[in-house]
Structures are given as structure tokens and as C-alpha cells.
Amino acid sequence: MEDEIDFIMDSTREAMSDALKHLEKELANIRAGKASPSMVGSVMVDYYGSPTPLSQVANVNTPDGMTISIQPWEKSMIPAIERGIHLANIGFNPMNNGESVIISVPPLTEERRRDLAKQAKAASEEAKIGVRNDRKNANNDLKGLEISEDLKKGLEDDIQEMTDTHIKKIDEMFAAKEKEIMTV
Structure with missing residues (x-):
């Protein structure tokens, strides 16, 4: 007992x-003004047909307080990463420079x-x-x-x-x- x-x-x-x-x-x-890699932690990317967390297909870092830089391990993943960010509906507009995906975090x-x-x-x-x-x-x-x-x-x-x-x-x-x- x-x-x-x-x-x-x-x-x-x-x-x-x-x-x-x-x-x-x-x-x-939930972001509070300053950029952080955890802001894109919920993003899932279509990696050869299966949904995969962004952190498993790219390096995510913040070069400064207002930018998130996503460096994919395969350049062919850039469009899939952008699509994943849009689908996650986290309020960011990703841009790419051919090498990486860059997100400018707007002030709140x-x-x-x-x-x-x-x-x-x-x-x-x-x-x-x-x-x-x-x-x-x-x-x-x-x-x-x-x-x-x-x-x-x-x-x-x-x-x-x-x-x-x-x-x-x-x-x-x-x-x-x-x-x-x-x-x-």
C-alpha cells in the first residue's frame, strides 16, 4: 500500500x-526583442520527403541582436528552409544570398x-x-x-x-x- x-x-x-x-x-x-536561435527552433524543413527540425539540416546562429543566420549543410536546402520558415508562421520573412538564409528580426x-x-x-x-x-x-x-x-x-x-x-x-x-x- x-x-x-x-x-x-x-x-x-x-x-x-x-x-x-x-x-x-x-x-x-516567444521572442522578446533580441534575435535568438531558439526563435526558429520550431521550424520543420522538408528534407528529402520527411519533416526534419531546422537544427538538423543547418547551423543557426545570431551574428548580432537583430539577425538570425541559417547556414544549410547543403545549398540545395535553401528553398526548403525558406518554405519551412513561412509554414511555421512565426512572423519572419527569410531572405537568401545563395549561401545562407538570413532573417532580419524587426523591432517589436x-x-x-x-x-x-x-x-x-x-x-x-x-x-x-x-x-x-x-x-x-x-x-x-x-x-x-x-x-x-x-x-x-x-x-x-x-x-x-x-x-x-x-x-x-x-x-x-x-x-x-x-x-x-x-x-x-
């Missing part, structure tokens, strides 16, 4: 931590900053939903166990405390990202 309780608590803690890690990745993909307008803040808010809300679902699953798993009501209540309180802690971290991550986005 003790093993089952430990398993439920550990798997719930792990699932909630995974929600935080996922949110961290989501927020990293106030309206675009608000849109990005809304994106960050939506991502944090999704993470909160995930954490609450993990709490619900753990509580349902506890109901299936034949343990005393006092122990069950104590474990539910522990799970709620874990939930509150993770939701507080999500709010802190969102606040930091929103500040980063809205800072001109």
Missing part, C-alpha cells in the same frame, strides 16, 4: 514538473508586444490546466486505494500543496516573460 501511495505522489510530482519544463520551452520560443511594435504577451499568457494557462489535471488524476488514483479517510485527506492536502507550488511557479515564469516582452 505504501508503495502505491509513493508511486502516485512521485508520478504526480514528475507530471507537474514536466508541465513546468514544457512551459519553459514554450516561453523560450507595441501591438506585437501585446500579442506576444497574450501568447505567453495562453501558454501559462495551458500549463496550469495540465497541473490541475495531474492533481485530478492523482486524487482519482487515491480514491481507488483502500486507505483510511484521514490518510486520504492528508494525501489530498499534500497534492493540493504541490499543485499550489507549481501554479505559483507558472505565474512567476509568466510574469518574468511578460516583463521581458513589454520592456522596450
Whole structure:
């Protein structure tokens, strides 16, 4: 019985931590003014018929704060990389010089900053939903166990405390990202 309780608590803690890690990745993909290779991290390129992450077909770097340079390992991949950037719908207009693909990152307008803040808010809300679902699953798993009501209540309180802690971290991550986005 003790093993089952430990398993439920550990798997719930792990699932909630995974929600935080996922949110961290989501927020990293939302740009906040300065160019970074992670801005094109979600771009998939058609590499000989199969979708492949951009990082596996090219070197991505930022020569300065407003430019992303993508150096493909095969020059024939340049049109596919440009197409992938357009399809990813990340708001960039790629240009090529025959050797590499260059993206000029425009400065953010106030309206675009608000849109990005809304994106960050939506991502944090999704993470909160995930954490609450993990709490619900753990509580349902506890109901299936034949343990005393006092122990069950104590474990539910522990799970709620874990939930509150993770939701507080999500709010802190969102606040930091929103500040980063809205800072001109």
C-alpha cells in the first residue's frame, strides 16, 4: 500500500514538473526583442520527403541582436528552409544570398508586444490546466486505494500543496516573460 501511495505522489510530482519544463520551452520560443536561435527552433524543413527540425539540416546562429543566420549543410536546402520558415508562421520573412538564409528580426511594435504577451499568457494557462489535471488524476488514483479517510485527506492536502507550488511557479515564469516582452 505504501508503495502505491509513493508511486502516485512521485508520478504526480514528475507530471507537474514536466508541465513546468514544457512551459519553459514554450516561453523560450516567444521572442522578446533580441534575435535568438531558439526563435526558429520550431521550424520543420522538408528534407528529402520527411519533416526534419531546422537544427538538423543547418547551423543557426545570431551574428548580432537583430539577425538570425541559417547556414544549410547543403545549398540545395535553401528553398526548403525558406518554405519551412513561412509554414511555421512565426512572423519572419527569410531572405537568401545563395549561401545562407538570413532573417532580419524587426523591432517589436507595441501591438506585437501585446500579442506576444497574450501568447505567453495562453501558454501559462495551458500549463496550469495540465497541473490541475495531474492533481485530478492523482486524487482519482487515491480514491481507488483502500486507505483510511484521514490518510486520504492528508494525501489530498499534500497534492493540493504541490499543485499550489507549481501554479505559483507558472505565474512567476509568466510574469518574468511578460516583463521581458513589454520592456522596450
